[in-house]
Structure formats: C-alpha cells, structure tokens
Amino acid sequence: MNNTATKELLYKMADDLLIIGHRNSEWTGLGPILEEDISFSSMAQDKIGQSQALFHLLHELGEQEPDTVAFARGAAQFHNCQLVELPNGEYDFSLMRHFLFDHADQLRFELLANSSYEPLAKVARKVKGELKYHVFHANTWVVKLGSANEESHTRMQAALNQAWNYALGIFEPSAYEEDLINTGVFEGEQALFDRWLTNITPQLLKAGLSIPPQDTWEPVYGGRVGKHTAHLEPLVEEMSEVFKIDPSAEW
C-alpha cells in the first residue's frame, strides 16, 4: 500500500464529510418542520462522526490528532470538493446537494468495504446503516418534491442544474488513481462515477427531473488540491472558532 495515495483518499473523504456535516448543521433550528429539522441535524452529526473515524485512520498513518487536523488547518489545506462548501441556499438546494453527495458517499463506502486497506474497510462496513438511511431520506424528499407541484418541481430542477457541475467535481481524479486501483485500496473515481450515475438516474426519472445535457457538463475540479470557492474560509473560521480559543483544552 502506498501511504501517500491512501492518505490523499482519506483526506478528501474526511474533509467532504466534515464540511458537508457542518453545512447541513447550519439548518439546525431552521428546518422546514420540526421532524425534518431533527432528521437533517441528526444526519449532519452522522457525517461529522464518519469524518472523525477517517481522521483517526489518518492519525494512525502518522498525521496529527483528529481535532488538530479538523480545526487547525486553513481553507487552502482542505481537500473537499467544492460542492460541499457551497452555501446552503434554500432548502431545495440543500436537499439536492444531500441527494447528489450522499449517493456518491454511500457508493464510495460500499466499494471500500472490500478495500485491501482493512482499517478503512472496517469503517466502511460500520457506516453502512447510516448511509442507507441518508440515501433513503434523500431519495424520498427528491422524488416527492420533484413530482409534487409546479413550484416544487421548478425549484428542484433549478437546484439540480445549479449543483450538477459541482457534483461532477466529487469525482475529480487524484494523482494516485493507478496506485489505489493496483493495490486494491479503492476502485477509483471513474468506477465510482459510473455507479453513481447508474444509481441516481432512476431516482431523478421518478422525480420527473432531468440531468443537464451531457454536452453542457463542466466538472468543477480543484477542491481536491486545495482550490476552493470564497465560501469555505468563513465556514472553516466559524467551525474552528471554539477550538481556537484554547487548542490545548481537553473536551
């Protein structure tokens, strides 16, 4: 196993989960109804927990303590895709992002359940149930709102159009694709993308929503190498505000 390649994979996964977990938690107390508020917040906490599990693996591979890695880095040191750092917008956008991201996340962990890197395979098997619920939640909302009435349909289609190229950025190939594939750690971003498209297509069809035409696809890359939108920095600052008051505090 090539440690550099594995670390790169762990970093992008952990950062995706930490950032989307934080973003989604911004809905806490503001969700459309109480029950949904609680569900969405609970899933946001799941994401943070999943990122923590991955930061622990990184720590085992020689990186710093999970809290330090999560809270002491600047925005340019994050490896998350840009999709997850975009502001929440209206609930339609947040739900659509949740749908697009969580399908990819579930499949990524599904592939990793057979990884040759056993500690990661173990984490992947552990989070299976959580992810199943997250995708069930996303599918239910997207299908209902996509087909409910004209306003909800229009909003969901607009959210899909807006999120699409960013969602393609989830699958930004890393410099280590070959390494990961050859050592059996991960099947690679292309394999993940193919499965993702296969899984989301029937759900979007059920929702009456159309994937933007392929000739308009322009994946937003850069997030994996620290290139971010202006939205990430204020998020990171807020997220690490308490930690930075006293980085040595015991929690």
Next chain:
Amino acid sequence: MIKSLDPRVNRASIELENPIEPLKEMDQWETFEVFHQKKRGDQHMHVGIVHAPNADMALLFAKEQYGRRGLSVNIWVVKTRDVFTTDYDDSDIFETVPEKQYREAGGYKVMDKINKYKKSVKA
C-alpha cells in the same frame, strides 16, 4: 441565493425577513402514530407522533425521532385519523365498583407471606 459569505449573517437575517406569524389553519401536515419495536418478537410500543404528508415521510421522520437512540429493529406508523378510540365522555366505563377486591391483585394478601419467606431464607 447567497446573501453573505458568513452563515451567521444569513441566519440572523432570516427572522427579519420572515417575522414569525401565528400558525394558520392546516399549516401542519397530519399526524401519524409511531410504534417502535426494540427487538424482533417484542411487541411494538406506542412512542409518540410525527407530522408527515404521507406514510413514506412518516417512516423517514419516525426513524430519527424515535429510533436514533437505543435499540430498534422496526417501526410502524399509522395515520392518527385511522385509529379508533373510546370517547373521553365514556371514561367512566373503566371505573369499577370498589367492593370487588377479590378479583384484583391487591385483593390477595400475599406480601405478608412473601416477607415471611424472605425472612426465613435470610435467617
């Protein structure tokens, strides 16, 4: 969509833009009664309600409201309006004439015997 780069600013302005108004009638979805099963074979226990527009969403919400802590293997939801109930005006049907202690557990004076046995075991 983006009002500010700082999420706190967006949060703070939400109240200003949408002052809280009293709930209008039919502002809420209907309620579903939630039954939760701790382990296979156990009876489902009533745990509360959720608001939802349909059964799918009710299950979705019930899982997080009532199944996110502790053990769960299964959840039922039933529309509240599909539940048949007795009338509170008829709650006197549950009252019973007091002179029938012979058919209530309290009517059996067993504690004396139990205490006596416990004592004898201890001794």
